[in-house]
Amino acid sequence: SPPGPRGVPLLGSALELPSKFPFRKFNEWSKLYDGWFVFSAIGQKFLVITNYDIAVDILEKMGTQTADRPTVPMAIYMARHIAFTLENYGDRWRRCRRLAHENFNIRALDQYHGIYELGTAKLLRQLSNIDPLKVPEELLQFSGTLTYEAMYGPESGGENVKQNIRKVWEMAETLGDAMSPAKFIINLIPALGMLPERISPWKQYGTRYFNEHDRFLMEMAQPGLTGQSDSGFVASCMRMRDRTEGISDAEIAWTSFALYGAGVETHINGAQDEVRTVAGDSPPTFEHRSKMPYVMAVMKEVLRWRPVLPAALPHTASQDFHYNGYRIEKGTYIFYNQWNMCRDPAVYPDYDVFRPERFLADPPAPDPPVFGFGRRICPGRNFARDLLFLAISNLLWAYHFEKATDADGKTITPSPEDIDGNILLHPKPFQFIMTPRREIPQ
Numbered sequence: 001s002p003p004g005p006r007g008v009p010l011l012g013s014a015l016e017l018p019s020k021f022p023f024r025k026f027n028e029w030s031k032l033y034d035g036w037f038v039f040s041a042i043g044q045k046f047l048v049i050t051n052y053d054i055a056v057d058i059l060e061k062m063g064t065q066t067a068d069r070p071t072v073p074m075a076i077y078m079a080r081h082i083a084f085t086l087e088n089y090g091d092r093w094r095r096c097r098r099l100a101h102e103n104f105n106i107r108a109l110d111q112y113h114g115i116y117e118l119g120t121a122k123l124l125r126q127l128s129n130i131d132p133l134k135v136p137e138e139l140l141q142f143s144g145t146l147t148y149e150a151m152y153g154p155e156s157g158g159e160n161v162k163q164n165i166r167k168v169w170e171m172a173e174t175l176g177d178a179m180s181p182a183k184f185i186i187n188l189i190p191a192l193g194m195l196p197e198r199i200s201p202w203k204q205y206g207t208r209y210f211n212e213h214d215r216f217l218m219e220m221a222q223p224g225l226t227g228q229s230d231s232g233f234v235a236s237c238m239r240m241r242d243r244t245e246g247i248s249d250a251e252i253a254w255t256s257f258a259l260y261g262a263g264v265e266t267h268i269n270g271a272q273d274e275v276r277t278v279a280g281d282s283p284p285t286f287e288h289r290s291k292m293p294y295v296m297a298v299m300k301e302v303l304r305w306r307p308v309l310p311a312a313l314p315h316t317a318s319q320d321f322h323y324n325g326y327r328i329e330k331g332t333y334i335f336y337n338q339w340n341m342c343r344d345p346a347v348y349p350d351y352d353v354f355r356p357e358r359f360l361a362d363p364p365a366p367d368p369p370v371f372g373f374g375r376r377i378c379p380g381r382n383f384a385r386d387l388l389f390l391a392i393s394n395l396l397w398a399y400h401f402e403k404a405t406d407a408d409g410k411t412i413t414p415s416p417e418d419i420d421g422n423i424l425l426h427p428k429p430f431q432f433i434m435t436p437r438r439e440i441p442q
């Protein structure tokens with residue numbers, strides 16, 4: 001059998017798997033095996049990849065067999081196969097993915113640049129008078145609003161935006177919980193799915209969730225779907241409808257949610273890192289990007305040092321395949337631990353040290369593998385990089401960041417271990433000092 005921890009009879013390694021931060025356990029195991037290993041937990045098989053080249057072999061070269069997602073009963077009752085992040089590898093996933101790709105590739109992103117630049121200017125003004133501890137919240141609101149406008153058009157704003165953003169967050173969070181084996185027993189015992197809806201609390205909850213949120217998403221997408229609004233993701237999907245066979249209004253509305261839900265929390269993490277040195281008399285815009293290699297290097301180092309999705313999202317094998325002479329069974333969950341790949345000492349020496357210069361060396365370190373591999377590679381990666389560039393460069397342009405000091409005047413250095421989250425990693429709130437470097441334009 002393939003290399004990997006054996007665990008105990010029946011349960012396998014289930015008892016060793018932590019409910020939080022599985023990437024840490026994978027990291028521990030990675031030291032015992034060479035780049036990949038297999039284990040099982042209560043009958044479910046897992047393949048974990050910790051080496052970049054092996055990820056390319058398995059997830060890219062064998063991409064047709066390894067791009068499926070786990071089928072989790074509760075997630076199906078709640079999202080009815082229409083949130084493409086969770087969707088099986090098939091026709092509907094392909095259609096929605098195409099919408100995402102055509103509207104979020106590098107060229108298509110130009111349409112959103114105006115929105116971001118306005119939003120960033122607003123952010124700088126808002127930050128001028130707040131407690132640094134509130135900055136993460138402000139950044140979340142910033143990324144939430146910009147993503148909202150990118151989806152539904154800049155004029156979609158108005159009274160309800162804040163409330164809608166909150167609702168989308170909650171919706172994404174609840175759906176994330178639905179993936180958890182611990183939260184819903186039916187995910188552990190799928191046979192309970194045989195019960196008819198009348199006596200199944202899970203199916204009833206799923207139906208309520210789906211109906212309520214389907215209505216909500218359709219309402220938000222309405223202006224774009226009916227042609228009232230001609231900018232934003234939904235409106236551009238409508239324009240490509242003729243070229244995308246079988247695409248429905250609901251698929252467009254739910255794809256905007258999938259992008260939104262995946263995007264909101266991931267793209268802004270780490271902009272508070274202590275850095276400076278960007279000058280000029282007007283705030284940086286996309287035109288400055290090629291002239292700011294250091295900012296780009298900082299962005300890459302933030303993504304590498306604390307990858308937002310350390311264990312990425314699970315794939316599953318849609319059929320048996322062979323790797324290195326071993327058979328991997330259909331249905332095996334496939335995790336790839338980006339955490340390890342970003343800390344490969346041969347590629348990123350002194351990997352624990354935050355050192356953007358590694359990306360400016362000759363030859364430069366390769367971009368950190370934090371957006372995934374193969375057919376499911378993150379469709380929002382360019383969008384995320386655009387926003388991160390703009391946020392980091394503008395914050396550094398406008399503010400000076402320093403470590404906070406305690407009552408005795410000693411500097412407080414936040415521990416790099418102060419991280420929180422589950423699948424998504426983010427820093428715990430920490431004190432720092434932020435002073436304006438200049439007059440913020442009103």
Ligand code: HEM
Binds near residue numbers: 097308312315370378
């Ligand atoms: C720093 C920011 C981000 C990082 C590090 C990141 C990373 C990732 C990773 C590792 C995956 C898993 C790929 C796989 O299944 O193999 C993923 C999937 C995904 N990401 Fe991102 N992402 C980021 C921002 C965004 C943004 C801004 C959006 C939307 C605007 C987005 C939308 C998605 C979607 C929809 C998927 C699911 C793709 C599918 O299942 O086909 N992400 N992302």
